[in-house]
Amino acid sequence: MTIPKYTIFKNEVYNQLKPDEKTLLFYWALIDDSSWEEVPPPYFPDAAEGHAKVIQILKKSSQIKDIIVDDPDYFLKRFVQGEFLANYLLACELEAKLNGSWALDIANLQKTDPPDVIFKKDEAVVSLEIKGMLSAANLKDRIIREVKPYLGNKNYDNFLLLLLFPVCPRENPSRVNQLIEGYYIYEEIIRKENSPLYLLQQLLPRFAYSLRDKRRQVFCQCFTENNRRGSGFTLDNLAGRIVKNYFEKLEIA
């Protein structure tokens, strides 16, 4: 099965989305139902209902509709839950907010290799990696095993790791958002230990955090299926934070 092209998704789905639909799509794109063991059963979101809504929205595109009809189960597994949808939505939202100042690497976006999303400006490259999860179980080990091996690559000098937590029904989003704010713990993993100046940094605190270290950051945020209470746990809010607190503050050597 083919994966829908980004430009088709952007023109035929994203550009037609209402804010509520965008919030719903991103929420379900972050949920992998194979990982629900950390969530008590009464809190499980209704995946069948959620996925039905997602498919209905994506069928706005006739080309994507054809792909869905061809093999709905595989489409759900590969495109919706297989990171493409989350990456495409984040890329669309950032493109809109960056207003052409950075160029999206579309070829990278349509591949499965990390990083998930790349933006370029002249010689500078910014890489973003999304980790959608329902709990922080084994998260430190996962970052060490799954993210750290890539940090030697020059594309990761300007790197933003996004730890995104969809909130289950009956949970309090504000409370969850407070609990998941562990960016400082995870930034330690992607910063110092990978710097060639690591030993020096240990000995001389004033050298702690090189310029490259500062350009490696972690953002945490929780997400709700809808934004009816105006809590702002949405893609729009996340992309705004990324542009304001990362792209606009980026000091490139």
Add this chain to the structure above:
Amino acid sequence: MNIDIMSSDKKRTKKTILYLLSKLGSSIEGKKKLMKLMFLLEHYDLSSGKLTPKGTLDNDFYIYHFGVFSTKVMSSFGELVDEGKIKEGFPLKMIEDGSELDLDENIKNRVDTIVEKFGKHSGYQLEVETLEMLGFKPHEKGQYFGQDIATILRKTRASG
């Protein structure tokens, strides 16, 4: 290997899950650990200590977000929950004892050996170990996302 072991049967998968959980006792944990142990039961060759494309219960596994995963095993597990034989949660709770189930002795023996060898490992440890047995590291799993295990193993064998 006994021919009976090779045949596909959801009923047998469900009995195997119950038997496996009963054997794990206090080391049950959650669905992730169950899934990884069902994978080892399917593809781990006890004599060589390596994975083999030949399956035991004919449950297809593929690479997903958290490593090896089988929709068939998950579906069988879901039915056991619906039937009230297992209670969801962490750890899972056995409602019906599976130790005395009518299950092929060869499968029981395989389960016993798998539990003896891997039963004390956590779900996350098993996630990493099973990926490494397949010949790649956790950060490389994205390259294999959605690919079925038998194909990966055949390719690994051909290239090895």
